[in-house]
Amino acid sequence: MTLAPAPIEGAAGPGSGNRVPRPIPRHVAIIMDGNGRWAKQRGLPRAAGHRAGAEAVRRALQAAADHGVEVLTIYAFSSENWRRSTEEIADLTALMRFYLEREIKTLDKEGVRLRLIGDHSAFGGELVDRLEKAVERTASNDRLTLVIALSYGSRAEITAAARRLAVKAAAGEIDPASIDEAAIGAELQTAGLPELDLLIRTSGEQRLSNFLLWQAAYAELLFVDTLWPDFDEQTFAEALKVYAARERRFGGRGSAA
Numbered sequence: 001m002t003l004a005p006a007p008i009e010g011a012a013g014p015g016s017g018n019r020v021p022r023p024i025p026r027h028v029a030i031i032m033d034g035n036g037r038w039a040k041q042r043g044l045p046r047a048a049g050h051r052a053g054a055e056a057v058r059r060a061l062q063a064a065a066d067h068g069v070e071v072l073t074i075y076a077f078s079s080e081n082w083r084r085s086t087e088e089i090a091d092l093t094a095l096m097r098f099y100l101e102r103e104i105k106t107l108d109k110e111g112v113r114l115r116l117i118g119d120h121s122a123f124g125g126e127l128v129d130r131l132e133k134a135v136e137r138t139a140s141n142d143r144l145t146l147v148i149a150l151s152y153g154s155r156a157e158i159t160a161a162a163r164r165l166a167v168k169a170a171a172g173e174i175d176p177a178s179i180d181e182a183a184i185g186a187e188l189q190t191a192g193l194p195e196l197d198l199l200i201r202t203s204g205e206q207r208l209s210n211f212l213l214w215q216a217a218y219a220e221l222l223f224v225d226t227l228w229p230d231f232d233e234q235t236f237a238e239a240l241k242v243y244a245a246r247e248r249r250f251g252g253r254g255s256a257a
Contacts, residue, residue, distance in 0.1 A: 025197030034203030034227030052229035063236035079153035111143030118152030154213040161187035
């Protein structure tokens with residue numbers, strides 16, 4: 001995978017018909033849904049759907065880089081996913097281990113910074129060690145940030161942030177009256193990242209499933225019928241076009257607000 005520079009709107013040359021109009025979202029998040037249905041439609045085991053879904057992650061990362069997106073956040077494993085069968089969890093864990101080993105050198109070379117949100121320690125042992133080493137190895141990269149949500153739940157994230165602020169207030173470190181949206185945001189796991197601009201969910205489902213609830217307050221939401229393993233660069237570009245055509249109000253009367 002080679003991460004190309006962002007295309008310039010209106011530029012001539014090969015593929016110029018696919019240029020995406022500005023503005024480009026700085027931060028895009030994706031709920032990757034439909035691996036199981038994709039596999040079922042083809043008479044394949046669910047593990048095959050997850051493998052195909054992992055390839056779609058590579059395409060999405062390439063597309064994000066091509067179009068100048070700064071941060072791509074993917075919902076890889078929710079806190080609720082632990083309810084799945086032991087066999088499926090083992091398949092997902094093995095797949096993460098495999099792709100970390102296969103891709104980390106390329107990601108580092110191409111300037112991708114890896115960041116984790118959620119409780120990745122829940123995976124234990126070797127995988128946690130691999131994840132943390134990958135984060136450390138790419139920490140100084142600044143071309144594009146890939147945020148992977150692992151064992152993540154937004155309600156738990158917000159609850160933990162509130163608890164930390166309560167502890168600080170009880171210790172007299174902060175005035176409770178000073179707690180505002182910025183204070184809460186600073187305690188979230190996404191602190192320091194650009195505001196979420198666009199949240200995409202694949203497979204036709206239209207819910208957030210406990211993903212980035214606070215961060216999505218003013219994000220544009222886009223629900224597409226494409227099953228995640230079929231998500232490609234063109235699907236990503238179409239999503240960006242939809243985003244560019246929307247008027248973002250932020251509670252005001254127009255995008256200028």
